[in-house]
Amino acid sequence: MAKPSTDHLVARYLERCLRRLPAGGALPSVRQLMEQCKVGPQTVTRVIRQYEKLKLVDARPKSGLFRPTSEKAVPKVKRLDVIYFNVSHELYEMLIDQTPLDNSFHGELITAIKQVALERGYELHFHAQLDADHEVQMVEDLCNDPDSRACLTVGLSDMSMLRDLTHAYLSVINLYPMGFHIPTNAICTNADQVIDEQLSFLIELGHRRIAYLHNVEDHRPHRDLLLRREAFYRQAMESGVELHRGYVRFAGFFEASQIQAARALLAINPRPTAVICADQHLPALYQAACESQLVVGKDISVLGTDNKRIAQTIDPPATSLQVPRVQAVHQALDMLDEVLVGRERSAEEHLQATCHIICRQSTGPVKHS
DSSP states (O other), X not given: OOOOOHHHHHHHHHHHHHHHOOTTOOOOOHHHHHHHHTOOHHHHHHHHHHHHHTTSEEEEXXXXXXXXXXXXXXXXXXXXXXXXXXOOHHXXXXXXXXXXXXXXXXXXXXXHHHHHHHHTTOEEEEXXXXXXXXXXXXXXXXXXXXXXXXXXXXXXXXXXXXXXXXXXXXXXXXXSOOSSSOOSXXXXXXXXXXXXXXXXXXXXXXXXXXXXXXXXXXXXXXXXXXXXXXXXXXXXXXXXOOOOTTSEEEOOSSHHHHHHHHHHHHTSSSOOSEEEOOGGGHHHXXXXXXXXXXXXXXXXXXXXXXXXXXXXXSSSOOEEEEOOSHHHHHHHHHHHHHHHTTOOOOGGGOEEEOOEEXXXXXXXXXXXX
């Protein structure tokens, strides 16, 4: 990746130093700025003069030293770049405003980002591409953008993208990353907590034959989906849940694969008495249940994930696990406030968005035959 324009790089680093400067602390010297940003003295001098004009720093001629004009001489970050990775065509069209935001998880998340960020005074810029090569160029362009200072990534999986952004002295928060490794400054869901909430809820209703429909694709690894599936296997075995052959199966993102999976699942003997699924699988499961002359909520319990609008409007309304949108965005922007002043979080210190179950009519006590 090409280096960002050196003036912009020095400006970002200088602003970072100003924001993170402790009371009575010293800014780096001209020589230290040169070494840190790998630039010549003319570049550093040019940038310092710009910040003198903004009355943010005072320079001492020929000394190579400069200082903030006051403890309040801190440039405010007004722009927030939201970078979406690994997007589908439908999500891409929402992000570039070709189609209206829908009631999908990401439609609601984008709405929450816009709402919360604007409340906090940020000017939002959304970025997304449909393929990996264009994502590389997107990140490079952002590193070279002289007005960019802070980024919120969604669905990050390639850690090299994060390294490029942070090496360009951009402050980065990672919301719901998809990669196998948790990055720094991250807000994640807790796969164990998600499955524990769902299994515990159904077990308390007396269910022991519990099935699980998932969206794990071999060609597109997704950290949360993989961890949830593995957590289901582990916790089900630890809880004494009956895992018959075929109880855990791929349903996918398309209607044809969903209805095929739902029909196959309900044809198993012994049939599961409860199913955990994504909300997008609800219509297929309801249809398959109807074809098998099963009443959802009585003959079979169905527990969704994400609490999307479909869970609220389907008949009967579906019990679903709420994965937070607004709360997660508030957490992300609170974390950004901390990162801007130097309080970074390691991968081990990542925050977890708290999930909880919204109980409706698609679940009930196990029906003993």
